[in-house]
């Protein structure tokens with residue numbers, strides 16, 4: 001559905017996107033993950049025919065973004081990062097206007113306008129001026145206009161940025177409902193979002209693709225070490241001494257004490273050597289009370305930091 | 314076509330829902346009214362003198378004495394006022410970020426340009442229509458000639474067309490509304506072709522000049538919009 005080949009974009013000689021290649025199948029949710037300034041927005045603007053690429057090509061539903069720009073634009077719904085709408089129009093009036101621009105006939109327009117307002121939860125503010133809406137509502141109107149023509153491809157640039165936690169959950173829910181047969185490309189700089197929503201993730205930094213995989217694969221590929229926490233009853237000093245006497249640990253980090261007389265550590269060890277039993281036995285033999293031991297899955301966040309720092313080395 | 318109409322209607326609604334169309338119209342009519350009053354008072358004075366002087370009385374013409382200079386003044390006021398209407402046309406879309414969505418809809422640049430152009434032209438035509446009040450007032454007491462009146466309005470409309478197309482162009486190259494406005498304001502040379510119209514002479518050359526002028530700037534604007542899509 002989306003094929004991007006060696007796409008690059010320079011601004012005044014400086015690369016914002018460099019040699020990016022990826023593709024997305026029909027029905028897939030593809031996550032674009034990267035820190036601010038990574039080139040996510042620029043890539044999306046190229047895909048939506050707002051900016052021309054400096055080199056490389058992209059096709060959406062078989063149409064080239066430069067040669068068949070209108071055909072591409074008929075098939076996409078785009079929500080920009082900073083949703084700017086016409087503040088002097090009402091929600092319903094605005095969506096009707098967008099429907100006309102998207103070339104929808106009057107009957108389809110009035111039906112779809114009602115549907116997307118329901119779907120995006122803006123029906124109750126349909127007669128309010130957009131300029132008077134809260135940020136969360138405006139974001140929804142932004143999604144509503146993208147959905148209006150029932151596009152095959154949805155491109156959402158940081159759809160949850162600037163929303164409160166409740167709104168974030170609602171928008172994520174909505175995106176998941178929307179997927180179905182649609183192809184969705186969404187960008188974010190928040191890690192849990194991609195593992196929650198996406199089938200595939202592209203990690204991008206400084207305009208370059210660092211990896212391109214499923215969230216599960218990324219997680220297992222980078223789980224080179226095992227991380228767990230241990231909670232003990234006893235003194236902090238002797239416990240630290242005991243742990244430092246055990247070989248094969250990559251790091252031991254004291255955490256905040258959960259209560260008086262109790263201590264907690266975050267321990268990282270090599271994956272091939274499971275030291276949990278050994279530590280538990282040693283702790284008990286040395287007179288500590290073992291209160292808890294639990295493993296931590298390496299989060300995408302850790303992987304992300306690891307990848308970005310590896311790249312920089 | 315229906316996409317152009319959608320833009321046209323939205324722009325027109327913007328003008329009349331916001332305060333700017335009314336402010337511009339009021340300023341325009343006030344200044345024009347001031348000139349009309351002065352011209353008429355002066356003409357009145359001359360007429361009084363003409364009662365003693367039959368030779369002078371023959372020379373007096375309400376068209377040449379009042380209407381012709383009035384339309385000359387109106388043309389200058391237009392140059393001052395129309396940039397207020399055109400300066401935001403495209404620059405605001407870019408500045409506020411609404412351009413990002415607008416240009417990702419399946420519409421052509423011409424839909425946007427002509428929609429906005431025609432909407433501004435409509436507002437301008439309404440403004441010009443209001444100035445008909447002055448010749449109508451005159452008509453109650455004197456007998457202004459219909460021919461020069463009609464040709465003057467044709468000339469003013471053509472001048473407005475040219476001027477608005479240029480304003481649209483400057484608005485397409487500058488994100489800054491003020492710069493777009495000032496650039497538009499700076500072009501006075503197009504007034505020369507108005508003279509014949511106010512004298513009641515419709516010369517094809519003048520019409521062609523204004524039509525070409527408008528088309529040229531509309532074309533330039535479309536190039537500017539299109540160049541945003543060229544590889545850089």
Ligand SMILES: Nc1ncnc2c1ncn2[C@@H]1O[C@H](COP(=O)(O)OP(=O)(O)O)[C@@H](O)[C@H]1O
Pocket residue numbers: 011012015016034035036037038039040041042043
């Ligand atoms: N219109 C522009 N002109 C110049 N530089 C730009 C422009 N847009 C983006 N950039 C630069 O390109 C880089 C990538 O930006 P962007 O795509 O917005 O990143 P992201 O969306 O991942 O935060 C940044 O360094 C940014 O400063």
Ligand SMILES: [Mg+2]
Pocket residue numbers: 037040041042081158
């Ligand atoms: Mg961005």
